[in-house]
Amino acid sequence: MSTTEIDRQWTTRLRRRAAGKLPPEKLLPDTQPAYVSSWIYVFGVTTMAALMVVILTGCVLAIEGPQWWHLSSIGHFVNSLHLWSVEIFFFAMVVHLWGKFFMASWRGGRTLTWMTGVVTFLASIATAFTGYASQSNFDSQWITTQAKDGINATGAGAFFNVLNLGQMLMWHIVLLPLVAVLLTGAHVLLVRVKGVVPPFADDKELVQ
Protein backbone atom coordinates (compact mmCIF):
# COMPACT_ATOMS: atom_id res chain seq x y z
CA MET A 1 0.00 0.00 0.00
CA SER A 2 1.46 3.34 -1.00
CA THR A 3 1.87 6.22 1.42
CA THR A 4 -0.43 8.31 -0.72
CA GLU A 5 -3.13 5.71 -0.42
CA ILE A 6 -2.79 5.68 3.38
CA ASP A 7 -2.87 9.46 3.42
CA ARG A 8 -6.20 9.41 1.61
CA GLN A 9 -7.85 7.01 4.05
CA TRP A 10 -10.73 8.47 6.05
CA THR A 11 -9.25 7.08 9.26
CA THR A 12 -5.87 8.72 8.62
CA ARG A 13 -7.47 12.02 7.76
CA LEU A 14 -9.71 11.98 10.83
CA ARG A 15 -6.80 11.13 13.14
CA ARG A 16 -4.60 13.88 11.72
CA ARG A 17 -7.41 16.40 11.90
CA ALA A 18 -8.23 15.45 15.51
CA ALA A 19 -4.58 15.47 16.56
CA GLY A 20 -4.09 18.85 14.87
CA LYS A 21 -7.10 20.42 16.56
CA LEU A 22 -6.62 18.78 19.90
CA PRO A 23 -3.05 17.66 20.60
CA PRO A 24 -2.50 15.91 23.97
CA GLU A 25 -1.13 19.06 25.62
CA LYS A 26 -4.40 20.84 24.82
CA LEU A 27 -6.63 17.94 25.80
CA LEU A 28 -4.92 17.48 29.14
CA PRO A 29 -3.10 20.76 29.77
CA ASP A 30 -0.61 21.20 32.61
CA THR A 31 -0.58 24.99 32.47
CA GLN A 32 -3.21 27.63 31.91
CA PRO A 33 -3.14 31.38 31.21
CA ALA A 34 -2.46 33.47 34.30
CA TYR A 35 -5.84 35.25 34.09
CA VAL A 36 -7.67 31.99 34.90
CA SER A 37 -7.64 32.68 38.62
CA SER A 38 -11.15 33.35 39.87
CA TRP A 39 -13.66 31.39 41.94
CA ILE A 40 -16.05 31.50 38.98
CA TYR A 41 -13.97 28.91 37.11
CA VAL A 42 -14.78 26.37 39.80
CA PHE A 43 -18.40 26.07 38.67
CA GLY A 44 -17.68 24.49 35.29
CA VAL A 45 -15.80 21.58 36.79
CA THR A 46 -18.33 21.39 39.65
CA THR A 47 -21.11 20.99 37.07
CA MET A 48 -19.18 18.15 35.46
CA ALA A 49 -18.52 16.50 38.83
CA ALA A 50 -22.20 16.80 39.81
CA LEU A 51 -23.23 15.30 36.46
CA MET A 52 -21.05 12.29 37.21
CA VAL A 53 -22.70 11.82 40.61
CA VAL A 54 -26.15 12.26 39.01
CA ILE A 55 -25.37 9.54 36.47
CA LEU A 56 -23.80 7.25 39.07
CA THR A 57 -26.79 7.48 41.45
CA GLY A 58 -29.20 7.23 38.50
CA CYS A 59 -27.49 4.03 37.39
CA VAL A 60 -27.96 2.52 40.87
CA LEU A 61 -31.67 3.43 40.74
CA ALA A 62 -31.89 1.93 37.24
CA ILE A 63 -30.27 -1.33 38.32
CA GLU A 64 -32.92 -1.90 40.99
CA GLY A 65 -35.90 -0.66 38.95
CA PRO A 66 -38.38 2.20 39.21
CA GLN A 67 -40.29 0.93 42.29
CA TRP A 68 -37.26 0.12 44.46
CA TRP A 69 -36.86 3.53 46.02
CA HIS A 70 -40.47 3.53 47.26
CA LEU A 71 -40.04 0.21 49.04
CA SER A 72 -36.53 0.25 50.48
CA SER A 73 -34.82 2.67 52.87
CA ILE A 74 -31.55 2.20 50.97
CA GLY A 75 -33.39 2.92 47.74
CA HIS A 76 -34.89 6.06 49.23
CA PHE A 77 -31.43 7.20 50.31
CA VAL A 78 -30.07 6.63 46.80
CA ASN A 79 -33.00 8.65 45.48
CA SER A 80 -32.06 11.43 47.93
CA LEU A 81 -28.47 11.32 46.61
CA HIS A 82 -29.83 11.55 43.07
CA LEU A 83 -32.07 14.50 43.97
CA TRP A 84 -29.39 16.52 45.76
CA SER A 85 -26.74 15.87 43.12
CA VAL A 86 -29.24 17.21 40.58
CA GLU A 87 -29.79 20.32 42.71
CA ILE A 88 -26.01 20.87 42.95
CA PHE A 89 -25.67 20.22 39.22
CA PHE A 90 -28.21 22.92 38.34
CA PHE A 91 -26.89 25.40 40.89
CA ALA A 92 -23.34 25.02 39.55
CA MET A 93 -24.49 25.10 35.92
CA VAL A 94 -26.54 28.29 36.37
CA VAL A 95 -23.64 30.08 38.14
CA HIS A 96 -21.31 28.80 35.39
CA LEU A 97 -23.69 30.15 32.73
CA TRP A 98 -23.96 33.58 34.35
CA GLY A 99 -20.19 33.70 34.83
CA LYS A 100 -19.58 32.87 31.18
CA PHE A 101 -22.14 35.48 30.16
CA PHE A 102 -20.39 38.22 32.12
CA MET A 103 -17.06 37.14 30.64
CA ALA A 104 -18.61 37.22 27.13
CA SER A 105 -17.02 33.85 26.72
CA TRP A 106 -18.18 33.50 23.10
CA ARG A 107 -15.45 35.90 21.98
CA GLY A 108 -12.55 34.72 19.86
CA GLY A 109 -14.38 32.08 17.82
CA ARG A 110 -16.07 30.45 20.80
CA THR A 111 -19.69 30.86 19.62
CA LEU A 112 -20.14 27.11 19.22
CA THR A 113 -18.82 26.56 22.74
CA TRP A 114 -21.48 28.95 24.06
CA MET A 115 -24.20 27.30 21.97
CA THR A 116 -23.38 23.75 23.07
CA GLY A 117 -23.47 25.01 26.66
CA VAL A 118 -26.91 26.58 26.22
CA VAL A 119 -28.35 23.49 24.51
CA THR A 120 -26.88 21.32 27.27
CA PHE A 121 -28.63 23.55 29.82
CA LEU A 122 -31.97 23.18 28.01
CA ALA A 123 -31.51 19.42 27.56
CA SER A 124 -30.71 19.15 31.27
CA ILE A 125 -33.96 20.92 32.16
CA ALA A 126 -35.88 18.44 30.00
CA THR A 127 -33.98 15.54 31.59
CA ALA A 128 -34.79 16.76 35.09
CA PHE A 129 -38.44 17.33 34.19
CA THR A 130 -38.85 13.78 32.88
CA GLY A 131 -37.23 12.59 36.11
CA TYR A 132 -39.84 14.43 38.16
CA ALA A 133 -42.51 12.98 35.84
CA SER A 134 -41.19 9.43 36.38
CA GLN A 135 -41.21 9.41 40.18
CA SER A 136 -44.49 7.42 40.32
CA ASN A 137 -45.73 9.21 43.43
CA PHE A 138 -48.01 12.18 44.20
CA ASP A 139 -45.44 14.71 42.98
CA SER A 140 -45.28 13.07 39.56
CA GLN A 141 -49.08 12.82 39.40
CA TRP A 142 -49.46 16.53 40.07
CA ILE A 143 -46.51 17.72 37.99
CA THR A 144 -47.56 15.73 34.93
CA THR A 145 -51.24 16.64 35.10
CA GLN A 146 -50.23 20.31 35.30
CA ALA A 147 -47.43 20.19 32.75
CA LYS A 148 -49.55 18.39 30.16
CA ASP A 149 -51.51 21.58 29.48
CA GLY A 150 -48.43 23.58 28.51
CA ILE A 151 -46.94 20.83 26.37
CA ASN A 152 -50.30 19.91 24.78
CA ALA A 153 -50.92 23.57 23.91
CA THR A 154 -47.80 23.58 21.72
CA GLY A 155 -48.91 20.46 19.86
CA ALA A 156 -45.93 18.51 21.23
CA GLY A 157 -48.22 16.65 23.64
CA ALA A 158 -49.46 14.57 20.73
CA PHE A 159 -46.00 12.99 20.55
CA PHE A 160 -44.57 13.59 24.03
CA ASN A 161 -47.24 12.35 26.44
CA VAL A 162 -46.20 13.35 29.94
CA LEU A 163 -48.95 11.12 31.42
CA ASN A 164 -47.32 8.05 29.89
CA LEU A 165 -44.97 6.87 32.62
CA GLY A 166 -43.14 4.43 30.36
CA GLN A 167 -42.44 7.08 27.76
CA MET A 168 -41.23 9.60 30.37
CA LEU A 169 -38.97 7.03 32.04
CA MET A 170 -37.38 6.11 28.70
CA TRP A 171 -36.74 9.76 27.87
CA HIS A 172 -35.32 10.26 31.37
CA ILE A 173 -32.95 7.34 31.55
CA VAL A 174 -32.00 6.79 27.90
CA LEU A 175 -32.63 9.51 25.35
CA LEU A 176 -32.10 12.77 27.23
CA PRO A 177 -29.07 11.65 29.31
CA LEU A 178 -27.48 10.52 26.04
CA VAL A 179 -28.08 13.97 24.55
CA ALA A 180 -26.87 15.76 27.71
CA VAL A 181 -23.71 13.66 28.00
CA LEU A 182 -22.83 13.95 24.29
CA LEU A 183 -23.38 17.71 24.37
CA THR A 184 -21.35 18.06 27.57
CA GLY A 185 -18.53 16.11 25.93
CA ALA A 186 -18.67 18.33 22.85
CA HIS A 187 -18.74 21.44 25.05
CA VAL A 188 -15.69 20.37 27.05
CA LEU A 189 -13.75 19.41 23.91
CA LEU A 190 -14.53 22.81 22.39
CA VAL A 191 -13.25 24.49 25.56
CA ARG A 192 -10.06 22.44 25.24
CA VAL A 193 -9.67 23.28 21.53
CA LYS A 194 -10.31 27.01 21.89
CA GLY A 195 -8.99 27.52 25.42
CA VAL A 196 -10.48 29.77 28.10
CA VAL A 197 -11.54 33.18 26.82
CA PRO A 198 -9.04 35.98 27.67
CA PRO A 199 -10.11 39.16 29.52
CA PHE A 200 -11.49 42.13 27.59
CA ALA A 201 -8.78 44.25 26.00
CA ASP A 202 -10.21 47.48 27.28
CA ASP A 203 -6.81 48.48 28.56
CA LYS A 204 -4.04 48.97 26.07
CA GLU A 205 -1.56 47.41 28.42
CA LEU A 206 -3.50 44.18 28.30
CA VAL A 207 -2.09 42.96 25.00
CA GLN A 208 1.55 42.98 25.79
Place this chain on the structure above:
Amino acid sequence: MKKAFRPDVDAPEWKGGHAPYDIIKEGSIAIAVVLILTIALAILFGSPDDPSVTIKTWSNATPVDFAQTALSELNGTSGTAQYGAPYNNASEGQKLGPLALAKWAGARNPVNTVQDFVIDPLKALPDQPALTQGLQEWNTASSSTRSGWVTNYTNAATKMKYANGQVVVPTTNSGPVSLFITDLTQMARTGALDQALVTQHGFYTTDFTKPLLFLSDGSYLANKAAKDHLLGEQWGMMNETGSYPGQAWLWLYSGWYQVAPFNTSANADVQVWGLMMLLSVILLFLPLIPGLRSIPRKVKVYRIIWREHYRDL
Protein backbone atom coordinates in the same frame (compact mmCIF):
# COMPACT_ATOMS: atom_id res chain seq x y z
CA MET B 1 -7.14 44.97 4.65
CA LYS B 2 -7.07 43.90 8.26
CA LYS B 3 -10.52 43.64 9.87
CA ALA B 4 -11.24 46.01 12.73
CA PHE B 5 -11.15 44.48 16.21
CA ARG B 6 -14.71 43.92 17.51
CA PRO B 7 -14.51 43.82 21.32
CA ASP B 8 -17.73 41.79 21.76
CA VAL B 9 -16.83 39.25 19.09
CA ASP B 10 -13.04 39.03 18.99
CA ALA B 11 -10.74 38.14 21.85
CA PRO B 12 -7.27 39.57 22.25
CA GLU B 13 -4.40 37.16 21.82
CA TRP B 14 -2.97 36.31 25.21
CA LYS B 15 0.72 36.98 25.36
CA GLY B 16 1.06 36.98 29.12
CA GLY B 17 2.24 34.29 31.45
CA HIS B 18 0.96 30.83 32.27
CA ALA B 19 0.53 29.13 35.61
CA PRO B 20 0.75 25.41 36.50
CA TYR B 21 -2.63 23.66 36.18
CA ASP B 22 -3.41 20.07 37.20
CA ILE B 23 -6.70 19.36 35.44
CA ILE B 24 -6.95 15.77 36.72
CA LYS B 25 -6.34 16.84 40.33
CA GLU B 26 -8.92 19.62 39.97
CA GLY B 27 -11.52 17.19 38.58
CA SER B 28 -10.83 14.63 41.30
CA ILE B 29 -11.18 17.22 44.06
CA ALA B 30 -14.42 18.50 42.51
CA ILE B 31 -15.90 14.99 42.40
CA ALA B 32 -14.89 14.36 46.02
CA VAL B 33 -16.37 17.67 47.22
CA VAL B 34 -19.63 17.15 45.31
CA LEU B 35 -19.92 13.59 46.62
CA ILE B 36 -19.42 14.71 50.21
CA LEU B 37 -21.87 17.58 49.81
CA THR B 38 -24.46 15.30 48.16
CA ILE B 39 -24.18 12.69 50.91
CA ALA B 40 -24.46 15.39 53.59
CA LEU B 41 -27.57 16.94 51.99
CA ALA B 42 -29.17 13.51 51.47
CA ILE B 43 -28.58 12.58 55.13
CA LEU B 44 -29.79 15.95 56.41
CA PHE B 45 -32.84 16.48 54.21
CA GLY B 46 -33.65 13.20 52.42
CA SER B 47 -36.17 13.45 49.58
CA PRO B 48 -39.97 13.65 49.36
CA ASP B 49 -42.06 10.63 48.43
CA ASP B 50 -45.75 11.21 49.10
CA PRO B 51 -47.66 8.13 47.99
CA SER B 52 -49.64 8.49 44.79
CA VAL B 53 -53.34 9.25 45.00
CA THR B 54 -55.50 6.39 43.79
CA ILE B 55 -59.07 6.51 42.56
CA LYS B 56 -59.81 4.21 45.49
CA THR B 57 -58.52 6.71 48.07
CA TRP B 58 -60.29 9.58 46.28
CA SER B 59 -63.69 7.83 46.05
CA ASN B 60 -63.50 6.67 49.66
CA ALA B 61 -62.48 10.10 50.97
CA THR B 62 -64.98 12.11 48.90
CA PRO B 63 -67.49 9.80 47.20
CA VAL B 64 -69.75 12.63 46.06
CA ASP B 65 -66.85 14.44 44.36
CA PHE B 66 -65.96 11.20 42.62
CA ALA B 67 -69.57 10.54 41.56
CA GLN B 68 -69.98 14.11 40.29
CA THR B 69 -66.74 13.73 38.31
CA ALA B 70 -67.95 10.42 36.87
CA LEU B 71 -71.16 12.17 35.86
CA SER B 72 -69.18 14.97 34.22
CA GLU B 73 -67.36 12.32 32.15
CA LEU B 74 -70.74 10.94 31.11
CA ASN B 75 -72.43 14.27 30.33
CA GLY B 76 -69.37 15.71 28.60
CA THR B 77 -68.69 18.61 30.96
CA SER B 78 -65.41 17.37 32.47
CA GLY B 79 -62.09 19.00 31.68
CA THR B 80 -61.01 15.96 29.67
CA ALA B 81 -64.32 15.69 27.78
CA GLN B 82 -63.98 19.31 26.66
CA TYR B 83 -60.18 19.32 26.27
CA GLY B 84 -59.57 19.00 22.55
CA ALA B 85 -56.26 17.72 21.16
CA PRO B 86 -54.44 15.47 21.82
CA TYR B 87 -57.35 13.63 23.52
CA ASN B 88 -60.37 14.50 21.38
CA ASN B 89 -61.79 17.12 19.04
CA ALA B 90 -64.19 18.69 21.53
CA SER B 91 -62.54 22.10 21.35
CA GLU B 92 -60.04 23.96 19.23
CA GLY B 93 -57.58 24.26 22.12
CA GLN B 94 -55.25 27.15 22.83
CA LYS B 95 -53.98 29.38 20.07
CA LEU B 96 -50.78 31.36 19.67
CA GLY B 97 -52.12 34.26 17.68
CA PRO B 98 -53.67 32.62 14.63
CA LEU B 99 -51.78 29.34 15.18
CA ALA B 100 -53.85 26.42 16.54
CA LEU B 101 -50.80 24.24 17.19
CA ALA B 102 -52.54 21.60 19.32
CA LYS B 103 -55.38 21.20 16.83
CA TRP B 104 -52.93 20.77 13.96
CA ALA B 105 -51.14 17.98 15.82
CA GLY B 106 -54.49 16.22 16.23
CA ALA B 107 -56.04 13.80 18.72
CA ARG B 108 -53.18 11.29 18.74
CA ASN B 109 -53.99 9.99 22.24
CA PRO B 110 -57.76 9.54 21.87
CA VAL B 111 -59.87 9.51 25.02
CA ASN B 112 -63.64 9.04 24.90
CA THR B 113 -64.69 9.89 28.44
CA VAL B 114 -68.10 8.18 28.20
CA GLN B 115 -66.73 4.94 26.87
CA ASP B 116 -63.26 4.88 28.48
CA PHE B 117 -64.11 6.22 31.93
CA VAL B 118 -67.64 4.88 32.50
CA ILE B 119 -69.06 2.29 30.10
CA ASP B 120 -65.98 0.10 29.45
CA PRO B 121 -64.95 -0.17 33.13
CA LEU B 122 -68.54 -1.10 34.07
CA LYS B 123 -68.52 -3.81 31.40
CA ALA B 124 -65.59 -5.39 33.25
CA LEU B 125 -67.71 -5.99 36.39
CA PRO B 126 -68.77 -9.65 36.51
CA ASP B 127 -72.05 -11.14 37.79
CA GLN B 128 -74.12 -7.96 37.85
CA PRO B 129 -77.42 -8.83 36.11
CA ALA B 130 -79.00 -5.42 36.69
CA LEU B 131 -75.89 -3.65 35.39
CA THR B 132 -75.66 -5.96 32.37
CA GLN B 133 -79.28 -5.14 31.56
CA GLY B 134 -78.60 -1.41 32.05
CA LEU B 135 -75.62 -1.54 29.70
CA GLN B 136 -77.72 -3.31 27.09
CA GLU B 137 -80.42 -0.67 27.52
CA TRP B 138 -77.75 2.05 27.03
CA ASN B 139 -76.28 0.36 23.95
CA THR B 140 -79.62 -0.02 22.22
CA ALA B 141 -80.93 3.47 23.10
CA SER B 142 -80.79 6.29 20.60
CA SER B 143 -78.39 9.12 21.26
CA SER B 144 -81.28 11.49 22.07
CA THR B 145 -82.68 9.02 24.61
CA ARG B 146 -79.24 8.68 26.22
CA SER B 147 -78.90 12.43 26.25
CA GLY B 148 -82.31 12.80 27.92
CA TRP B 149 -81.41 10.29 30.65
CA VAL B 150 -78.10 12.00 31.33
CA THR B 151 -79.70 15.47 31.38
CA ASN B 152 -82.42 14.36 33.80
CA TYR B 153 -79.85 12.79 36.09
CA THR B 154 -77.53 15.82 35.86
CA ASN B 155 -80.37 18.17 36.81
CA ALA B 156 -81.20 16.09 39.84
CA ALA B 157 -77.55 15.56 40.80
CA THR B 158 -77.34 18.97 42.45
CA LYS B 159 -78.93 17.16 45.41
CA MET B 160 -76.52 14.23 45.24
CA LYS B 161 -75.45 12.73 48.56
CA TYR B 162 -73.71 9.63 49.75
CA ALA B 163 -75.73 7.65 52.29
CA ASN B 164 -75.79 4.04 53.48
CA GLY B 165 -72.86 3.10 51.30
CA GLN B 166 -74.21 4.41 48.02
CA VAL B 167 -74.75 7.48 45.89
CA VAL B 168 -78.28 8.83 46.24
CA VAL B 169 -79.88 11.13 43.67
CA PRO B 170 -83.64 11.74 43.74
CA THR B 171 -84.37 11.31 40.08
CA THR B 172 -86.80 9.76 37.68
CA ASN B 173 -86.53 8.91 34.02
CA SER B 174 -82.75 8.70 33.97
CA GLY B 175 -82.66 5.19 32.53
CA PRO B 176 -79.61 3.23 33.64
CA VAL B 177 -77.56 6.36 34.43
CA SER B 178 -78.30 6.23 38.15
CA LEU B 179 -77.17 2.60 38.21
CA PHE B 180 -74.00 3.48 36.27
CA ILE B 181 -72.95 6.20 38.69
CA THR B 182 -73.76 4.10 41.76
CA ASP B 183 -71.95 1.03 40.46
CA LEU B 184 -68.97 2.99 39.16
CA THR B 185 -68.59 4.64 42.58
CA GLN B 186 -68.76 1.26 44.28
CA MET B 187 -66.25 -0.10 41.79
CA ALA B 188 -63.94 2.86 42.47
CA ARG B 189 -64.18 2.38 46.25
CA THR B 190 -62.95 -1.22 45.96
CA GLY B 191 -59.93 -0.23 43.84
CA ALA B 192 -61.22 -2.10 40.79
CA LEU B 193 -61.58 1.09 38.73
CA ASP B 194 -57.86 1.94 39.20
CA GLN B 195 -57.05 -1.41 37.65
CA ALA B 196 -59.71 -1.19 34.94
CA LEU B 197 -58.43 2.18 33.72
CA VAL B 198 -54.81 1.10 33.38
CA THR B 199 -55.47 -2.34 31.91
CA GLN B 200 -57.43 -1.20 28.90
CA HIS B 201 -54.37 -1.96 26.78
CA GLY B 202 -53.83 -5.45 28.18
CA PHE B 203 -52.01 -7.04 31.11
CA TYR B 204 -48.79 -5.02 30.97
CA THR B 205 -48.98 -1.27 30.82
CA THR B 206 -46.88 1.75 31.61
CA ASP B 207 -49.36 4.30 30.29
CA PHE B 208 -51.35 6.09 33.00
CA THR B 209 -52.95 8.70 30.74
CA LYS B 210 -56.54 7.68 31.45
CA PRO B 211 -56.46 7.33 35.24
CA LEU B 212 -54.46 10.56 35.54
CA LEU B 213 -56.94 12.45 33.37
CA PHE B 214 -59.86 11.05 35.40
CA LEU B 215 -58.12 11.99 38.67
CA SER B 216 -57.37 15.51 37.47
CA ASP B 217 -61.00 16.04 36.44
CA GLY B 218 -62.03 15.77 40.11
CA SER B 219 -61.16 18.21 42.86
CA TYR B 220 -59.47 15.76 45.27
CA LEU B 221 -56.06 15.89 43.58
CA ALA B 222 -56.14 19.70 43.28
CA ASN B 223 -57.23 20.13 46.93
CA LYS B 224 -54.31 18.00 48.06
CA ALA B 225 -51.98 19.98 45.80
CA ALA B 226 -53.26 23.26 47.27
CA LYS B 227 -52.39 22.03 50.77
CA ASP B 228 -48.90 21.23 49.49
CA HIS B 229 -48.48 24.70 47.88
CA LEU B 230 -48.41 23.22 44.39
CA LEU B 231 -51.13 25.15 42.57
CA GLY B 232 -50.34 27.28 39.54
CA GLU B 233 -50.79 30.52 41.47
CA GLN B 234 -48.42 29.10 44.10
CA TRP B 235 -45.66 28.78 41.45
CA GLY B 236 -47.06 25.40 40.52
CA MET B 237 -45.01 22.51 39.33
CA MET B 238 -41.57 23.98 40.02
CA ASN B 239 -42.31 23.13 43.66
CA GLU B 240 -42.58 19.69 45.15
CA THR B 241 -44.16 18.38 48.34
CA GLY B 242 -42.45 19.39 51.56
CA SER B 243 -39.83 22.10 51.88
CA TYR B 244 -37.63 20.98 49.01
CA PRO B 245 -36.15 23.23 46.33
CA GLY B 246 -37.94 21.34 43.54
CA GLN B 247 -37.28 22.43 39.98
CA ALA B 248 -36.07 25.90 40.99
CA TRP B 249 -34.58 26.32 37.51
CA LEU B 250 -38.15 26.63 36.18
CA TRP B 251 -38.60 29.92 38.10
CA LEU B 252 -38.89 32.03 34.96
CA TYR B 253 -41.35 29.63 33.28
CA SER B 254 -43.56 29.48 36.40
CA GLY B 255 -43.07 33.20 37.00
CA TRP B 256 -44.79 34.23 33.76
CA TYR B 257 -48.01 32.57 34.94
CA GLN B 258 -48.07 34.91 37.94
CA VAL B 259 -48.12 38.17 35.94
CA ALA B 260 -50.33 39.91 33.38
CA PRO B 261 -51.33 39.21 30.69
CA PHE B 262 -50.63 35.52 31.23
CA ASN B 263 -52.37 35.18 34.61
CA THR B 264 -55.73 35.98 32.99
CA SER B 265 -55.18 34.72 29.45
CA ALA B 266 -57.18 31.78 28.09
CA ASN B 267 -54.14 30.96 25.95
CA ALA B 268 -51.59 31.35 28.76
CA ASP B 269 -49.95 27.94 28.31
CA VAL B 270 -49.08 28.32 24.66
CA GLN B 271 -48.16 31.99 25.14
CA VAL B 272 -45.75 31.22 28.00
CA TRP B 273 -44.25 28.33 26.03
CA GLY B 274 -43.90 30.56 22.99
CA LEU B 275 -42.19 33.23 25.07
CA MET B 276 -39.83 30.73 26.70
CA MET B 277 -38.93 29.27 23.30
CA LEU B 278 -38.18 32.77 22.04
CA LEU B 279 -36.03 33.57 25.09
CA SER B 280 -34.19 30.25 24.70
CA VAL B 281 -33.43 31.00 21.06
CA ILE B 282 -32.18 34.48 22.04
CA LEU B 283 -29.94 32.92 24.70
CA LEU B 284 -28.65 30.41 22.17
CA PHE B 285 -27.83 33.01 19.53
CA LEU B 286 -26.79 35.73 21.99
CA PRO B 287 -23.19 35.88 20.67
CA LEU B 288 -24.60 36.88 17.27
CA ILE B 289 -27.03 39.56 18.46
CA PRO B 290 -25.59 43.11 18.41
CA GLY B 291 -26.49 45.06 21.52
CA LEU B 292 -27.20 42.05 23.71
CA ARG B 293 -23.69 40.69 23.23
CA SER B 294 -22.29 44.04 24.39
CA ILE B 295 -23.98 43.86 27.80
CA PRO B 296 -21.12 42.01 29.54
CA ARG B 297 -18.55 44.58 28.36
CA LYS B 298 -20.75 47.47 29.46
CA VAL B 299 -21.84 46.20 32.89
CA LYS B 300 -18.19 45.40 33.71
CA VAL B 301 -18.82 42.47 36.05
CA TYR B 302 -15.77 40.96 34.31
CA ARG B 303 -13.68 43.52 36.22
CA ILE B 304 -14.56 41.64 39.42
CA ILE B 305 -14.01 38.21 37.87
CA TRP B 306 -10.59 39.15 36.47
CA ARG B 307 -9.74 41.66 39.19
CA GLU B 308 -6.32 40.12 39.87
CA HIS B 309 -5.46 40.32 36.21
CA TYR B 310 -6.43 43.99 35.89
CA ARG B 311 -4.71 44.84 39.17
CA ASP B 312 -1.46 43.34 37.91
CA LEU B 313 -1.48 45.33 34.68
